[in-house]
Amino acid sequence: MELAAMLGMPDQAVRMPREEWQRSLAHAVRDVFATHFAENKFYRAQCDAVGVTPADIGGYSDLHRIPLLPVGMFKQANAHVLLTAGLADIELEIRSTGTSGVPSVARRDALTVTRASLGIFGAYRDFFGIAKGAGLFLCPSTAEIPEMGMVKVFNLLTGMLDDHRFLVRDFNFDPAEALAQLNRWQGRMTRHIIGPPFIVARFMRYLELEGIPLELDPESMVIMLGGWKQYTGRSIGREDFNDKAQRYLGVESARIRDMYGMIESNMLAIECEHHRKHVPPWCHVSIRDIDDPAIELEHGRTGGIAILDAVNTAYPGFLLSDDVGEVDETDCPCGRTGQTVRFRRRRHGAELGCCAVSIEKYLDSSEIVEECELVDAAGGV
Amino acid sequence: MPRFSAAVIDHFTNPRNCGRVENADVAAFVGNAVCGDQILLTARIRNDVVGEIAFEAFGCSASLAVASILTERLTGMPVPDITRVDQARVADWSGGLAPDQQHVAVLGSDVAHRLISNYRSGISDDAGTVCGG
Numbered sequence: 222m223e224l225a226a227m228l229g230m231p232d233q234a235v236r237m238p239r240e241e242w243q244r245s246l247a248h249a250v251r252d253v254f255a256t257h258f259a260e261n262k263f264y265r266a267q268c269d270a271v272g273v274t275p276a277d278i279g280g281y282s283d284l285h286r287i288p289l290l291p292v293g294m295f296k297q298a299n300a301h302v303l304l305t306a307g308l309a310d311i312e313l314e315i316r317s318t319g320t321s322g323v324p325s326v327a328r329r330d331a332l333t334v335t336r337a338s339l340g341i342f343g344a345y346r347d348f349f350g351i352a353k354g355a356g357l358f359l360c361p362s363t364a365e366i367p368e369m370g371m372v373k374v375f376n377l378l379t380g381m382l383d384d385h386r387f388l389v390r391d392f393n394f395d396p397a398e399a400l401a402q403l404n405r406w407q408g409r410m411t412r413h414i415i416g417p418p419f420i421v422a423r424f425m426r427y428l429e430l431e432g433i434p435l436e437l438d439p440e441s442m443v444i445m446l447g448g449w450k451q452y453t454g455r456s457i458g459r460e461d462f463n464d465k466a467q468r469y470l471g472v473e474s475a476r477i478r479d480m481y482g483m484i485e486s487n488m489l490a491i492e493c494e495h496h497r498k499h500v501p502p503w504c505h506v507s508i509r510d511i512d513d514p515a516i517e518l519e520h521g522r523t524g525g526i527a528i529l530d531a532v533n534t535a536y537p538g539f540l541l542s543d544d545v546g547e548v549d550e551t552d553c554p555c556g557r558t559g560q561t562v563r564f565r566r567r568r569h570g571a572e573l574g575c576c577a578v579s580i581e582k583y584l585d586s587s588e589i590v591e592e593c594e595l596v597d598a599a600g601g602v
Numbered sequence: 603m604p605r606f607s608a609a610v611i612d613h614f615t616n617p618r619n620c621g622r623v624e625n626a627d628v629a630a631f632v633g634n635a636v637c638g639d640q641i642l643l644t645a646r647i648r649n650d651v652v653g654e655i656a657f658e659a660f661g662c663s664a665s666l667a668v669a670s671i672l673t674e675r676l677t678g679m680p681v682p683d684i685t686r687v688d689q690a691r692v693a694d695w696s697g698g699l700a701p702d703q704q705h706v707a708v709l710g711s712d713v714a715h716r717l718i719s720n721y722r723s724g725i726s727d728d729a730g731t732v733c734g735g
Contacts, residue, residue: 328663
């Protein structure tokens with residue numbers, strides 16, 4: 222299957238027979254590798270240094286030979302060297318700011334934006350089957366933070382819904398307002414909750430403390446992106462989260478879906494009902510030895526997550542991330558073929574960085590300011 | 603109007619005066635806490651005129667380019683003139699900025715003003731930024 226066909230029919234692409242999927246993926250990745258090899262001087266130098274050319278990528282088993290760019294390079298001031306496309310062709314700059322405060326900026330040209338949007342939109346249709354209903358977005362809107370990768374990805378969902386509200390404004394989240402909005406939609410539309418896990422967890426904590434268990438609708442979904450580790454370093458437990466979501470939102474476990482991605486890549490791995498995150502068929506995840514990323518580890522072993530992305534024409538989307546996890550190529554009971562990826566943790570020494578962490582940090586800081594104002598107003602100590 | 607002006611493309615692709623001035627008289631750092639754009643200027647100032655000046659910057663393409671443009675424009679400029687550099691002037695030097703890039707003009711004028719404010723107060727910002735250029 223050609224790349225354009227995969228993007229246009231993602232539901233069929235993720236169910237191709239294994240051999241066909243591997244052949245299609247290798248073909249698409251080799252094509253875009255050839256483009257970057259020919260047109261990107263900086264990347265060409267990386268290829269020359271290890272002696273790899275597009276002719277060396279004969280098939281799926283050769284993909285591991287493609288040189289990788291560490292994602293840390295997207296934070297550097299001279300990130301222009303990463304671009305294969307000229308700045309004049311860049312249409313969208315997406316950023317994420319971690320705990321260091323230095324933004325990682327990924328620049329996408331028109332073709333990449335079109336392909337990535339199509340791919341994500343189609344994957345949403347395939348995994349969620351949403352075409353109507355109402356979305357309670359527990360995150361800021363793109364109007365408030367236009368370049369934040371996570372909200373940009375969430376925002377694509379709004380076009381499929383009949384109504385939606387973004388409930389984080391000026392870095393404030395009021396769970397009572399979220400509850401009131403859900404009540405306004407009750408009986409009129411299927412209600413979905415969308416946001417990073419930590420804000421959904423905050424909302425459930427509010428419902429728990431107030432003793433207001435909700436029963437959303439039979440087809441309601443909880444859709445998440447942004448990681449499970451908080452900026453404080455504390456992790457949210459997934460099983461505990463699912464239990465609470467069933468108790469306080471009335472959403473069954475199979476309809477609670479997490480996603481995994483990073484702004485530097487166009488890969489958005491979406492959970493199926495079996496909670497396996499499926500790598501889109503135009504991307505390939507390779508697990509690398511943490512001490513020597515040139516070594517690819519076999520499936521099932523834990524290591525550094527590398528992503529090869531066939532849709533990126535702006536810069537070589539062949540990335541060595543700061544994330545650690547595993548890849549699985551066994552058949553999924555959901556019927557989709559290809560890879561599934563599991564994120565474990567950040568690499569030791571890597572900063573805790575993602576869109577959700579930024580939002581959470583500011584949410585907490587604004588709450589502290591509000592608490593101080595309350596104390597001052599009360600003539601407090 | 604194209605998304606990026608010719609000046610922004612030029613300075614983003616070929617940044618000038620990237621790094622830090624050794625034995626600088628003054629350093630000024632300004633960052634946007636929400637979007638993360640950051641500019642650090644270091645300069646030598648003699649007889650109230652900017653001599654050598656360099657930048658370190660992180661963030662969107664326009665902010666990197668504006669930092670580079672600032673160093674060219676401020677070189678040889680008397681201190682009183684820099685206090686009059688405003689958002690409109692920075693946008694003009696940049697060859698025009700798209701609506702979603704206007705914050706960069708604010709960042710540029712803010713860091714120029716801070717440079718002079720710090721110089722007059724005899725203080726320097728010490729930002730932990732590292733230039734990759």
